[in-house]
Amino acid sequence: MKLYFAPASPFVRKVRMAAIELGLAGNIELMPITVVPGQANPDYAKTANPLRKIPALETDDGQVIYDSTVICEYLDSRAGGGKLIPAEAERRWQVLTTHALAQGMCEAAVLLRYETWLRPEELRWPVWVDDQWDKIDSGLRWFEEHDHALAAPMDLGQIALGALLGYLDFRAAERPWRPAAPKVAAWFEAASERPSFRETVPSAP
Template structure:
């Protein structure tokens, strides 16, 4: 299997962490793939992922699997199932819903990055950026006050939330998401000490 990825992508990091935690990382060849809005990438669109996004997992039989959530589900299945995504039952819906929240926060963070870094200055829309930050802040508050089982066995929600926090520190070290969030702050220390997180710290290619 080949994983099309970039070392700064929080979505690709989530998949890499899942692969390590499931003991599948040795079965996956990492292939650097540059992507960005307004970057044409015709070959990648035609042969790998028409959305031109990473991560994408290319199977040995030529099939492509995306997006990051589907890849995690595929890897969990390969590893026997129910390891990082609970089997059917109430826990499954809690974990998948919390994962959707963390995933949405990552999507908002990447949109902010594109809007503030890639988009030409004269076309930028500050209210849009503020709105995306507001969604991230609301999600952080939600995890600070409501999340159950943040220190339970590692699952797909932990990977997404840990990747989001790592991405915030990587791209906006000056934006202090820790302020007033003691539970998330101590949790982020716990997660950052895991080998899978240490091996995949974000960096620019």
Template structure:
């Protein structure tokens, strides 16, 4: 299987860590994609031109990260990262949605800086996205996840990792319980360090 992604993508990282936890890493080959290049085959593989996209052996494509992770979990026998018991499953899916949501907000803040000329940047829009991140981190600081590692934990770790990468880890000063949680996750999941993007 081919994973179209980019080294800094937090959602591509989520898929890579999930594959490692499911012992499927060897079945996945990561191929960088350029979402801005109209000639990149990504736009044929995923009409949205977004990453991550998974290309299966028969040419079928799956996207986005949540769908890909569910497929990988299925390949691994099911209910490994996505629990079967309903209450646990929906807690996990809600945590994943919260983590993916604040990561999306962070990406939008980065894109505002990267894609708009300085004179056209909207401070209110940026603050609106920043507020989403702060509310999410506040809720997670009050009650960090516990129990066995599931896809919610993976999504949260990748989101926090993205804040470290793009926002210099400023979240750490005011969220000590999440810092401790992330340290424990990193110690338990070697794939977290292995998938970290290191800018040159």
């Protein structure tokens, strides 16, 4: 399989972490690509993802799958199913919901990056920036108050949360999140020892 990839993306990291947890990383070749809003990338749009977003995964039979959540579901099913997304109904809806929360926090964090790095300064909207941070803070509060969602075994919600926290450390170190979320911080410190976390720490392209 081929994974269209950039080393800073939390969505790509989520897929790579899932692949390592599932024992599939050795079957995936990383294909570096640069995607930036506002920059056309017609080849990638045509051959991989019309939305020009990463990650996208090309399977062994040439099918292209996106987005990160669909790819993780595909990998989970390739590994036998029910591993990172439990099969049992109650747990399944819990994990998919905590995943949706962490995924939404990742989306807010990436939008913040685009707003503060890409958008011309005179066009920036501070109220919108504060609103994205509020979504992240509110999600962190939820995990802090519902730390049963962080109990073993590792699941897709926890993987997405790990990708988000690593991205905050990488892109927003000047705004520390740990003081307001000590239980989440302790979980992240322990989880960061896992190969899936250690081998995928974000870096600049």
